[in-house]
Amino acid sequence: MSPITEFLLSLCFCASCASRYDALNGDSDALKSKVKQALEVFMADSDPWMGVKLSKESLAEILGREILTYLLMRENSLTALYREIHSIAQEFLVKVKFFDSSALLDEASLTPLDVSWIAGHDNEEMNKAVDIFQPALYRDSPEEIAKLAAHYRKELTAPLGASLSPMYPYNKSRDDLVAKVKSLRESGFVDLDFYLLDTMRPRDLTWIDAALR
Numbered sequence: 427m428s429p430i431t432e433f434l435l436s437l438c439f440c441a442s443c444a445s446r447y448d449a450l451n452g453d454s455d456a457l458k459s460k461v462k463q464a465l466e467v468f469m470a471d472s473d474p475w476m477g478v479k480l481s482k483e484s485l486a487e488i489l490g491r492e493i494l495t496y497l498l499m500r501e502n503s504l505t506a507l508y509r510e511i512h513s514i515a516q517e518f519l520v521k522v523k524f525f526d527s528s529a530l531l532d533e534a535s536l537t538p539l540d541v542s543w544i545a546g547h548d549n550e551e552m553n554k555a556v557d558i559f560q561p562a563l564y565r566d567s568p569e570e571i572a573k574l575a576a577h578y579r580k581e582l583t584a585p586l587g588a589s590l591s592p593m594y595p596y597n598k599s600r601d602d603l604v605a606k607v608k609s610l611r612e613s614g615f616v617d618l619d620f621y622l623l624d625t626m627r628p629r630d631l632t633w634i635d636a637a638l639r
């Protein structure tokens with residue numbers, strides 16, 4: 427399916443989302459009907475948005491400007507939840523990380539924060555609401571990782587972490603992993619995690635070990 431169809435199918439109209447949207451003078455029933463109607467062609471016949479870029483403008487054209495209020499509601503809800511979680515965690519001296527999936531949305535992009543609205547968070551606010559902002563940087567080359575690191579460093583002020591993968595197709599050699607960790611540390615990334623332990627080979631663990639040393 428097209429990115430627009432995928433996005434429309436991901437929108438949530440549960441009682442909680444609906445009431446938060448209605449509180450901003452939205453009409454959740456009307457918007458839900460519009461989304462449903464817009465998806466009928468895809469369900470019945472074919473995807474009308476193949477090759478069309480997913481953007482706030484294209485969504486506003488399809489659904490009306492009210493979708494932008496709905497998107498704002500999603501972002502504000504998430505920030506408010508993280509602020510609440512953060513204040514509780516602080517009482518217990520626990521740090522809160524935000525796992526940012528923006529870089530997974532378009533694996534060719536070197537400026538992933540530009541599209542994080544698709545995942546539903548406001549970077550600037552989230553950046554202030556948590557202790558560590560941690561993107562998943564699953565990219566093949568150390569050069570891409572260095573460019574992404576610079577992008578995150580430029581856009582955000584929170585301490586940064588990164589989630590990396592030692593595995594194919596996101597990483598192809600021990601030397602690459604070593605270079606990625608080195609460049610992230612040099613860019614001031616304070617917290618590095620390696621994801622998907624359950625699917626790693628024992629060899630991958632030796633690569634992580636080498637990278638951390």
Ligand SMILES: [Zn+2]
Pocket residue numbers: 438439440441442443444
């Ligand atoms: Zn919901």
